[in-house]
Amino acid sequence: MATVKDFRNDVRPNWCPGCGDFSVQASIQRALAALGKEPHEVAIVSGIGCSGRISGYINAYGFHGVHGRALSTAQGLKLANRNLTVIAAGGDGDGFGIGLNHFMHAVRRNMDITYIVMDNQIYGLTKGQHSPTSAHGFKAKTTPSGNIENAIVPAQVALAAGITFLAQGFSSDVNQLVRLIQEAIQHRGFALVNVFSPCVTYNKINTYDWYKEHIRNLDEIPDYDPTDRAAAMKMVVETHGLCTGLIYKDEHSVPYEDQIPGYREEPIAFSDIHMDPALFEKTLRAYA
Amino acid sequence: MIADAKFNPTAPEHVRLFPVPLTQIAEACGSAIMKNMVSLGASACVLGLPVDIFTEVVVERFSRKGQKVVEQNMQAIERGYAYMRDLGGALPEFALKPAEPRRHLFMMGNDAIALGALAAGARVMPAYPITPASDIMESLIRRFPEVGGVVVQTEDEIAALTMAIGAAYGGARAFTATSGPGLSLMMEAIGLAGMTETPVVIVDTQRGGPSTGLPTKQEQSDLLAALFGNHGEIPKIVLNPATTEECFTVMGKAFNLAEYYQCPVIVMTDLALSLSKQTTDWLRLEDIEIDRGLVVAPEELADLPVHHEFKRYAITESGISPRVFPGVKGGLHHVTGVEHMETGRPNETPANRAKMMEKRMRKLRGVELPGSVVRTGDAQPDVAIVGIGSSIGPIAEAAARLRQQGYRAAHVHVHALLPFPVRQLQEAIADAKQVVVVENNATGQLRHLMSFFGVEHPRVSSLLKFDGTPFLPVEIYNHCKGMM
Ligand SMILES: Cc1ncc(C[n+]2csc(CCOP(=O)(O)OP(=O)(O)O)c2C)c(N)n1
Ligand code: SF4
Ligand SMILES: [Mg+2]
Numbered sequence: 062m063a064t065v066k067d068f069r070n071d072v073r074p075n076w077c078p079g080c081g082d083f084s085v086q087a088s089i090q091r092a093l094a095a096l097g098k099e100p101h102e103v104a105i106v107s108g109i110g111c112s113g114r115i116s117g118y119i120n121a122y123g124f125h126g127v128h129g130r131a132l133s134t135a136q137g138l139k140l141a142n143r144n145l146t147v148i149a150a151g152g153d154g155d156g157f158g159i160g161l162n163h164f165m166h167a168v169r170r171n172m173d174i175t176y177i178v179m180d181n182q183i184y185g186l187t188k189g190q191h192s193p194t195s196a197h198g199f200k201a202k203t204t205p206s207g208n209i210e211n212a213i214v215p216a217q218v219a220l221a222a223g224i225t226f227l228a229q230g231f232s233s234d235v236n237q238l239v240r241l242i243q244e245a246i247q248h249r250g251f252a253l254v255n256v257f258s259p260c261v262t263y264n265k266i267n268t269y270d271w272y273k274e275h276i277r278n279l280d281e282i283p284d285y286d287p288t289d290r291a292a293a294m295k296m297v298v299e300t301h302g303l304c305t306g307l308i309y310k311d312e313h314s315v316p317y318e319d320q321i322p323g324y325r326e327e328p329i330a331f332s333d334i335h336m337d338p339a340l341f342e343k344t345l346r347a348y349a
Numbered sequence: 350m351i352a353d354a355k356f357n358p359t360a361p362e363h364v365r366l367f368p369v370p371l372t373q374i375a376e377a378c379g380s381a382i383m384k385n386m387v388s389l390g391a392s393a394c395v396l397g398l399p400v401d402i403f404t405e406v407v408v409e410r411f412s413r414k415g416q417k418v419v420e421q422n423m424q425a426i427e428r429g430y431a432y433m434r435d436l437g438g439a440l441p442e443f444a445l446k447p448a449e450p451r452r453h454l455f456m457m458g459n460d461a462i463a464l465g466a467l468a469a470g471a472r473v474m475p476a477y478p479i480t481p482a483s484d485i486m487e488s489l490i491r492r493f494p495e496v497g498g499v500v501v502q503t504e505d506e507i508a509a510l511t512m513a514i515g516a517a518y519g520g521a522r523a524f525t526a527t528s529g530p531g532l533s534l535m536m537e538a539i540g541l542a543g544m545t546e547t548p549v550v551i552v553d554t555q556r557g558g559p560s561t562g563l564p565t566k567q568e569q570s571d572l573l574a575a576l577f578g579n580h581g582e583i584p585k586i587v588l589n590p591a592t593t594e595e596c597f598t599v600m601g602k603a604f605n606l607a608e609y610y611q612c613p614v615i616v617m618t619d620l621a622l623s624l625s626k627q628t629t630d631w632l633r634l635e636d637i638e639i640d641r642g643l644v645v646a647p648e649e650l651a652d653l654p655v656h657h658e659f660k661r662y663a664i665t666e667s668g669i670s671p672r673v674f675p676g677v678k679g680g681l682h683h684v685t686g687v688e689h690m691e692t693g694r695p696n697e698t699p700a701n702r703a704k705m706m707e708k709r710m711r712k713l714r715g716v717e718l719p720g721s722v723v724r725t726g727d728a729q730p731d732v733a734i735v736g737i738g739s740s741i742g743p744i745a746e747a748a749a750r751l752r753q754q755g756y757r758a759a760h761v762h763v764h765a766l767l768p769f770p771v772r773q774l775q776e777a778i779a780d781a782k783q784v785v786v787v788e789n790n791a792t793g794q795l796r797h798l799m800s801f802f803g804v805e806h807p808r809v810s811s812l813l814k815f816d817g818t819p820f821l822p823v824e825i826y827n828h829c830k831g832m833m
Contacts, residue, residue, distance in 0.1 A: 063655070067655045067656075070656070072694065099655075099678070100655055100681055101675075101676060101677060101678045101679070101680065101681060102676065104519075104675045104676075106515065109686075116683065116685075117683050117685065117694065117695060120655070120656060120681065121681065122675035122676075122680075122681060122682070123682075123683040123684065123685075123693075124515070124518055124545075124683075124684045124685075125683070125684065125685035125686060125687065125695075126511060126514070126515075126541055126545075126685075126686055127511065127537050127538060127541050127686060130507060130508070130511040130538070133475075133503065133507070133508040133509075133511040133512040133515065134511045134512065134514060134515035134518075135515060136501070136512055136515065137473060137475060137511070137512035137513060137514065137515025137516035137517075137518075137519065137523065138515040138516065138518060138519040138675065139515075139519075140473050140499055140501070140512075140515075140516050140519070140521070141472075141473060141515070141516040141517075141518075141519025141520050141521035141523070141674075142519045142520060142521075142674070142675060142676050144676060145519070145675055145676050162504050162505065162508075163504060163507075163508050165504075166503070166504040166508070170501075321499050322493075322494040323493065323494025323495060323496070323497055323498075324494075324497060324499055325497040327497075328520075328676070329472045329473065329497065329498070329516075329519075329520070329521045330519050330520025330521055330674045330675075330676065331520065331674070331676075332472075332497065334470025334472060334496075334522060334639065335470065335639060336467060336468050336470070336496065336634060338634050340495060340496075341468060341634045344464065344467070344492060345454060345464070345631070345632060348454040348455055348456040348460060348629075349452070349453070349454055349455075
């Protein structure tokens with residue numbers, strides 16, 4: 062059986078020392094090993110950003126595509142090979158800015174994939190512009206006198222779109238994050254793990270300490286019921302999205318793949334694609 | 350020409366006009382709405398068709414609405430026929446010959462594209478609806494359940510192509526279909542497919558542009574966009590079927606080329622080809638062969654250690670490197686749109702960049718796809734008429750009429766634009782006194798491409814039409830005659 066070491070490669074991440082994304086990388090590796098996955102059974106599809114580099118830092122199949130489209134690429138991959146464990150990953154700009162449209166529809170479509178967002182409330186790779194999750198008033202290179210837009214609360218958007226699995230983690234709490242990623246991968250349907258993953262270089266407001274101060278950890282609320290969608294929405298609104306843990310899970314979720322008419326158990330990628338001549342003739346007769 | 354007498358029609362001198370009171374006869378049969386049936390009857394008379402051949406269709410179409418409607422419609426056909434006969438409209442020179450006892454199909458280009466994709470083993474089709482491409486996805490939504498395929502109606506064309514790329518990377522034959530506006534949205538992803546060497550097929554059913562333009566009208570104005578639209582430089586293939594039959598076979602070719610060269614392939618049709626239903630030869634499954642190119646068999650890799658890195662972008666003489674599909678043990682590798690090394694790991698050093706760019710571009714360098722240009726007609730022609738896409742019929746007819754008038758005419762049709770068939774085109778027009786390039790756009794894109802790629806001829810001119818309608822044979826004929 063594969064160990065955490067099997068999911069590591071020898072590429073040195075070009076992240077800044079202290080970047081929250083290191084913990085996310087380690088958590089994914091630990092979660093995969095804990096679930097008994099083999100590296101070749103896993104594909105990580107990532108977006109563009111500092112966070113998007115993550116697919117190159119894990120020993121598994123990896124696809125690093127274009128900015129904002131990790132989810133659509135990941136869904137295509139899942140359709141080609143439903144046996145793969147498909148994880149999409151990227152930043153807050155990638156997923157909730159340029160890619161928000163795809164996010165909403167991926168949620169709605171509910172394919173059995175996991176989406177891990179490294180939310181640092183800033184555009185890291187492009188050196189410090191505000192992001193869709195930057196707070197009102199936040200000063201960044203593109204908001205020198207303070208952000209006059211309101212922030213997107215990803216958890217709220219996800220619940221509104223009908224998500225079937227929603228969790229949030231924090232880079233400082235790796236044990237919780239590993240557990241959440243494991244549950245997300247096991248969930249039958251689309252799972253979001255939104256991770257507060259500080260950018261130590263360009264975001265001097267939303268720091269590790271700031272998150273520690275503001276986050277409410279649902280693990281510490283014994284009677285919180287993650288199967289109650291209304292309660293989940295209430296919690297997200299009350300905390301302005303700053304809560305961690307399993308927020309919501311629909312235990313009756315049926316993934317998209319299970320509902321496609323005529324879709325087969327055998328992955329498309331490894332099935333014979335030659336058409337049966339009798340079926341071809343029958344099909345033509347509709348035009349005769 | 351048959352026209353409704355109600356409008357006091359007139360016609361040019363050389364046209365014989367038969368004013369038939371279409372509306373009036375239809376009203377007499379029960380409703381003005383049946384004037385199409387009256388004109389059907391009148392046309393049948395000209396073509397020498399007996400009216401009873403329509404009975405079956407009329408019953409099929411209208412029996413839902415009751416026996417009376419069926420009878421009224423048949424009566425409208427009969428009266429139109431009779432009126433025309435009395436006008437002397439049964440014209441022997443137009444009488445249709447009995448059909449050959451061959452099996453035929455009746456379909457549009459989009460149907461043939463869908464069938465071609467099905468036969469070629471396409472199994473994932475993400476697409477966003479747009480005229481005139483939507484029929485392709487609608488057709489496959491009906492057919493895919495029988496073969497285990499899936500159509501996803503995506504949120505936009507960016508998702509459509511990036512999803513197709515994900516599926517193709519995953520090992521499926523995947524494609525999408527769109528028109529100009531969608532093609533514009535796909536440009537970044539086309540570059541991604543080129544850079545990551547992912548085989549994917551994009552059908553562009555051209556319509557009138559720019560912007561929303563003429564969304565339901567004919568145009569051939571995406572040629573430059575298809576060839577040069579993406580940023581950066583990638584190897585790419587552009588195929589241009591001209592007939593319904595070719596819409597079928599081109600899909601087989603497109604997937605094979607995409608997987609052989611591991612690059613995006615754009616199949617361009619135009620609205621007239623995509624949407625016109627026409628009598629089509631019976632299609633043959635044997636005309637579509639499946640060749641998946643260089644793919645490593647999983648058995649070859651099974652014993653490799655877990656940290657073995659598969660060289661997905663191995664440098665080879667042809668520039669083509671073996672593929673492996675995710676899920677295969679021993680095939681682990683990284684894929685990225687960032688410049689990368691043989692293993693797929695990012696590397697932006699000048700030496701690596703130069704080497705990998707050269708590797709990718711080498712795949713198609715010097716290649717001309719066989720059959721990219723088809724020439725018919727006379728040697729040493731007074732005029733060679735060059736066309737692309739659905740104008741194949743009108744050009745052929747115009748060339749035939751020129752020949753009847755004693756001119757020497759050749760028809761040169763372009764069936765692939767990239768790799769640009771410089772040698773084939775040069776040879777096809779070399780012996781012509783004059784060349785006219787016929788295209789449905791305002792700027793002469795095909796003609797510009799010819800000179801851009803170095804196809805030379807001292808007397809080349811354009812015949813352009815961009816009013817949203819396809820060429821009529823007479824327009825091409827008159828233009829060429831005027832050149833003599
Ligand atoms: C189409 C396109 N537009 C713009 C860019 C430039 N760009 C790269 S990453 C990025 C934002 C990254 O922010 P985020 O997704 O939050 O990732 P982070 O770097 O913070 O991890 C931008 C704007 C691009 N690569 N592609
Ligand atoms: S810039 Fe910010 S997000 Fe990017 S690596 Fe550095 S700390 Fe991480
Ligand atoms: Mg960010």
